[in-house]
Amino acid sequence: MTASTVSSRIPVHDVDCIFTDRWSPRAFKQDALPEHQIQALFEAARWAPSCFNEQPWLFVYPANAQHHEMFLDLLVPKNRRWACKAPLLLFLLARRHFAQSGKENRHALFDAGAAWLSLALQARRLGLYAHAMAGFDLERSYEQLQVDPEKYTVVAAIAIGRHDSPENLPEDLLAMETPNDRKAPSEIAVTACPLIAE
Numbered sequence: 001m002t003a004s005t006v007s008s009r010i011p012v013h014d015v016d017c018i019f020t021d022r023w024s025p026r027a028f029k030q031d032a033l034p035e036h037q038i039q040a041l042f043e044a045a046r047w048a049p050s051c052f053n054e055q056p057w058l059f060v061y062p063a064n065a066q067h068h069e070m071f072l073d074l075l076v077p078k079n080r081r082w083a084c085k086a087p088l089l090l091f092l093l094a095r096r097h098f099a100q101s102g103k104e105n106r107h108a109l110f111d112a113g114a115a116w117l118s119l120a121l122q123a124r125r126l127g128l129y130a131h132a133m134a135g136f137d138l139e140r141s142y143e144q145l146q147v148d149p150e151k152y153t154v155v156a157a158i159a160i161g162r163h164d165s166p167e168n169l170p171e172d173l174l175a176m177e178t179p180n181d182r183k184a185p186s187e188i189a190v191t192a193c194p195l196i197a198e
């Protein structure tokens with residue numbers, strides 16, 4: 001933790017608890033999620049804003065247990081250890097070009113990020129948690145998901161489920177099972193003048 005990091009989950013300024021209630025646990029209950037909850041997650045993501053309303057995100061989810069295993073196998077071992085319990089694993093893709101013009105959409109990742117957060121906040125509303133992961137085999141993900149890298153970027157994997165008792169985690173993961181700190185407000189929002197002067 002750096003000197004300017006804020007070490008508690010209590011916000012410095014008054015914000016809606018929907019933001020502070022979201023975090024990324026590793027202890028998941030294995031119980032399957034009902035289809036209506038899965039669809040509600042995607043519905044929330046559907047309402048995210050995007051450049052030219054392109055909605056370049058695509059959430060890929062397993063059709064069956066075999067697909068679920070294949071998704072799991074794409075994760076790096078460190079993530080697979082805990083994500084194997086999560087009942088739902090997704091991959092988030094972003095379409096690289098605008099549908100109409102065919103031009104490169106350099107905001108696609110920004111927009112996919114907005115959709116991910118909508119999904120993650122909706123997860124909390126449903127009593128679930130969503131944990132994003134960059135730790136997966138990128139090259140193999142294109143092969144296994146049969147994604148054309150010219151058309152899509154595989155952005156992240158996401159594990160979703162109910163939070164389990166942290167005591168069920170192995171010791172090293174248990175030590176990490178706590179919401180993370182945040183930078184101080186002054187580090188993430190500045191007036192333009194000091195930046196220009198630098």
Ligand SMILES: Cc1cc2nc3c(=O)[nH]c(=O)nc-3n(C[C@H](O)[C@H](O)[C@H](O)COP(=O)(O)O)c2cc1C
Nearest residue numbers: 022023024025079132133134135136156178179180
């Ligand atoms: C794009 C992205 C990639 C991430 N990759 C991983 C990962 O591979 N493994 C992991 O355990 N957590 C991963 N995380 C979770 C972050 O470490 C976590 O969001 C961050 O530390 C803030 O903590 P919080 O989500 O609990 O508030 C990732 C999060 C994001 C948004």
